[in-house]
Amino acid sequence: MDSSNEQQPASSKPTNDILRLPFWSRRLLSNKNEDHQIAYSLQVKGATEGGIRWAIYSTILCGMSHLYWPFFRKQTLAFKAFLVSSATMSGMVIWADYYLLRHEKKIRRADDMMRRQARKGKTSFPLSPTNLGERGIIATETELDKWKQEQLASIKNQTKPPIMKE
CATH class of the missing domain: 1.10.287 (Helix Hairpins)
Known part of the structure; x- marks a missing residue:
């Protein structure tokens, strides 16, 4: 039996290489308009x-x-x-x-x-900068806006790992 001619069925389970973002991250990408x-x-x-x-x-x-x-x-x-x-x-x-x-x-x-x-001191982004609590900064609206921009830059810099072909 030649296994090279047989094609493996595609897995219906999602792969783990998908970047998972928290629920609130959509708010980072939106604007007022x-x-x-x-x-x-x-x-x-x-x-x-x-x-x-x-x-x-x-x-x-x-x-x-x-x-x-x-x-x-x-x-x-x-x-x-x-x-x-x-x-x-x-x-x-x-x-x-x-x-x-x-x-x-x-x-x-x-x-x-x-x-x-x-x-909070913890983040769900693996490559994101530290949060305001870890830095000892009071979370004012100005500091939160700066933090949002850092998080947005962190999300944009993340890349998905390459998909390995068998």
Whole structure:
């Protein structure tokens, strides 16, 4: 049996040569314009989703009220449209705010993790410079910005080990 003609099946497990970055490292690479664009697109998505949901719910509720409640049946079409559009606008505002608050919470959590990492003495980057806690520096915003730039430079300088072919 000639093993040179047989091909080894590709392993489905990820290799260990992939550079693993911490959760908060994405914040090192982002800037304010990018953050604003992400927040805006999330608000648009939330407003669209909320508007559609609440429009459907309010239309169904108006239809059910029209069928089963004689007082509501006597109301004008303009008033019923006003109720549906008011519910739609409320849904848009509520869901856009929900998406924005969720995004802000995620950003705040990542920033807190990054600040905690800067104050701590340990780092998850093998080639990174020492952290502020090891240097005896108070973690002010200015020092944190300098630390972020050092971490970013450290990430850019890291190279993946070459993949060995068999």
